[in-house]
Each structure stands twice: as C-alpha cells, then as structure tokens.
Amino acid sequence: MTNPFRFPDHFGDSLQPLDPLEHPEHADLYVDLDGFEAAFTLFQQRFGSPESFDRSGAMAIAVGDRHFGKTALLNRCAYWLRETLNAPGSNSMVADVVDLKWVPVADGQTTEERMKLVCHHLMKRLDYLNCLEKPWGEGKEQPPPEDVLPYLDGWLREDRLVIVQLPPTADVQEELVAYAKMVPRRVILLGETAYARQFDDKAAEFRGARIPPVVLRLGKLRPADGVTFYNKRRELYPDDAKIPAPANNVWPELLGTRPMSVGELQRILYDLYDDESTHKPPAKSVTMKVMLKHYLKYSEFGGKK
Template identity: 25%
Template sequence: MAVDHTETAFTAFQESLGEDLTTLHDDGRLTVALGWDGCGKTSLLNRCAAWVKAELGKSCHILSLADAGRDNEPREDRENRVFKLLIHEFRDRDLLDDNQHAELTEALDKGDLNFGYLYASKYVLKPKNLVLVVLLPRTEIPLEVENYARWAYPYIVFLAESRKVESVNEHWSAIESAHNSALPIRLKVGTLDNGDGWAFVQSRKGDRTDAPNYPFVSEETIRRVTEARTLSIGELHKLLYGTYQEVLKKGKASGAIGSGSMGEVTLLDLMEFHFRRPGRQ
C-alpha cells in the first residue's frame, strides 16, 4: 500500500535516483525525511528502501538500524553504535573476511568512521557489486546528518529522518557541501492534505458499510475532522483506532456485533474520544 499522503515525497525520491540505480555504484546517497512526529517519515523511508531493493534485487542489502539510537545520547555514541552494528551485520551475512573485519573494527576503535565507511565501500561492497541501504536512527542534530552525507560513499545509501525541520534546513548547504557529486535528497513529510485522510481510511477498509462485524466512517466525517484540525497520518490512525475500539466494545456489550448493525462512527464519536483520550494535545 502507498504511504498515503507521502506519495509526492516518494515520487521525488524515485525521480532523484533515476531509472538506473547502478549509478549508486559511482555515488552513494543520503536521503533525509523531515517532518514532525507521526507524519509518516519512517514508513516513507521503509518504502524507499523496499523500492531500491526491488530494483536491484540480490545486489542490494537493507540494514535497518532505526531503533539503534537514543535521542538523549551523545552524537558520537549513536554514530559509533550504528557502525558497530554494521560490522556485526556484515559478519552475520558472511560479507567479511578476517582481514576486512579487523580493518573495520580498528576504524571503530579509533573513532575514524570516515575511513571505516570508505573502506566498507571500496573493499567490502564494491568487489561484490553490492549496494547497502542503511535505515538510520532518528537524529535531531544537523551535524550528524552532515556526517552521513560525508560518509555516503559509492554503494552506500543512508536513509535518515529528523523532526528538526528548521535546523536541518538551515544547515542544508553544509550537508550538500559534505556530500559527493550526487546531491543529498531532502524529502518533506507534512500534515494531511485535503483528501489524504479519506484515502487512508479507504486503504484500511474503514469505509466499508457491508462488514457486519465492524463499524464504518463516512467521507464527509473524515473531511470534517481533517479540516477542523491539523493532523499527521499517525494522529489520524490513533484517533480512528481508539474510536473504533470503543464502538466495538459497546457493540459486544449490547450483543449487536455480528448482527450487521454496528453502525457508523460519527463526528461526535471521534470528538468525544479525542477529548477523553490520555495525553491529548
């Protein structure tokens, strides 16, 4: 399924890489998805990684390290952890001989990640004609983004995400300067546009009126919700899921479930759940 409201960003990613992804053999690439919590950055980057894999087939490995970092730790610690896990994954996938493992481990021990990624590009990936796609932990530090731009050597694709939209944008010229001749890709992932909410509901079959065990919601209701408040895809998902669960529980209690009379989730249902849910903004 498409990452509903991020279709434009995904198309921009495809167009930036072009039809011939073997160009990644000459220039690696950094892609950064910018946007606030719940807007679909992670889903978008996973879709981008899957597309590169589908295009390149067995000559592409995906390494998902999105959960490898913590927001409150020093930048250097997070960068070192990513590289350490990369070495382990290389080892587990039988991509390293003993000498290569020693070289990468020494680079990590010395804190010379620039040499480490260059070595991985030239002596590990290139001889195998293998493109590595790395899904990075979320970062709020522009310098960290700049470093991955610098380390995006041939055969390496970094996919990063950040909530610090303004900070990264202000630092973008430095990020571009650090990158190789193929410029980094910047993807903006924003709030839901008009019609995106309804596309999201339809993709999850929330509009079906013929499902006897499940409620439904109308297009008019969803449009009124998204017009009334700026929402991300994640926020809309939480709102609908929570409201649907309440309707289902009420149906079970009354014996209506399975009778074809679960009914419609109304605007009032959604508003009441929104104002009752814990931690609402």
C-alpha cells in the first residue's frame, strides 16, 4: 500500500507547504477546500487586472491560525499572478517574484529593525534579478524603509513589476500597517499573520492606507473538506487498489469535534497511512477507532515527535 499523502519523490517534503514557485508540479496538488478556494478566488478577482498595477501598488494579507495554509495560499497566489502577468499578450511588463519569507526575524527586534532588514534583502535581490535601473552596490548605506519602499518604483526598470513575499509577521501588526502605507506602484506585497484578533484591532488603520490591503481569511475545515482532501490526494496513486478509504463517519467526527487546519489534517493522515502501510494484511477501511488510536498514540501530547 502506498501512502496517498506522500508526494512523489520529486515533489519534495510532503509535510511542507506547497510551493509551485519552486516546484511547478505543486500547482496541480492544491485542493480547493471551502475557505481556501474562497480566499484564492477573491485574490484572482481583485488582482485580475494587470494594467492597474502600472498606476498603483497592491497588498494582500493572509489571516488564519497556525497551519491553516497561509503560506501555501500565498505561494499559489504569487505563482498565479506571475504566470498571468507574464502570459503572452497580457501586458508589456515582466513580473518577478521576490521571496523574503526566509529573512530571519528575531525576537526583540523593533518594527523598524525588521523592516530595514527586509528592505536590504529586497534591494539586493532586485539588483541580482536585474530589475533595477541603477545598481544597488555592495557597501551601500542602507536607508530607512520609509526612504526605500515608497520610492521603489523609481528604482525599478519601467518594464518590471515585482511580487514580494514578506516574512511572516510576529505579534506586531504595526509592521503590516507600515507596509500597507508604503506600497509603491508596480509592487505587490504579500504578507501573513496568525494573530487574527490583533490584526482586526488594526482594521481602521488598514482602511486608512493609501491602498487598503485585500484580506484573505482561512478558517477551520468542514467535514466535506475532509472528503475532498482525501479524494484529491488519492488521485496521486490511482493504480494502487490497496489504499483503504476512511469510513463515512470519520470526517464528521474528526473535523466536527474541534477546529482543525489543513496542515494538521495532512500530518495526521500522512502519519496514519505511513503506519498502516506496515500492517499485514492492510486494513480494508480506516475507521474512527483506528484514527483515534493513531491520533492518541502519535499526537504531540503522545510519544511521536
């Protein structure tokens, strides 16, 4: 039995967020769950007019709890937008994605310190991608963010548009507010936060930004999402008849008891089927009893790390 939640080898780690920017094959692995599909559709609707970016910038912020798919969603959004903007005949500009999710954000840093570090790596990356009219040389004194971001379109080549993936913010929503107020034309900023309540407390400030950000909200899974998720992953190995389907009562009991994220569901099912694949004979069905036994055994409060 092949684990239906294990991506083929060339897709990388099955427990990491999908990223079609690095692995184009991932574009076919997304599952259009209820909240995820709604958020992605909203992004497509609001960012579907490429000509508007020549007049202004834009920003989108994914809001949801940990492991709710924010990074995977923004990776999909960035990939879709880049491919749309670069499609033959769509416009006269070339879109590049600058991934800054990896920029280290240390505890204790001020908002200005973090943003200055982000701007430093942004300009170096744009220089490397040949997106700038003038070189951003080594040893150049790094100006403060307010002297970089609002005027970035003046540095960019006229035929360039950049999609910037910001590092996940800590519990400091002022950082996202500051970015929203400084986004220049021909720049699309993509950010995320797991602090929905603190984010909502800043709603008035976001509305007061020159270009209010588009908010992409991700919530808990519904029982129907579990069926959709399993069926989509089952398609990875259509010829493996030994893969047992979960019993009908699994989804409402598993997903209706408490909020669960798509990341948690992927991990639970991945570990479960990895465990079941060693059993002989293989189970004919994954019942809730099997699921609970596995969940209690391997949850973070159990023994498996």
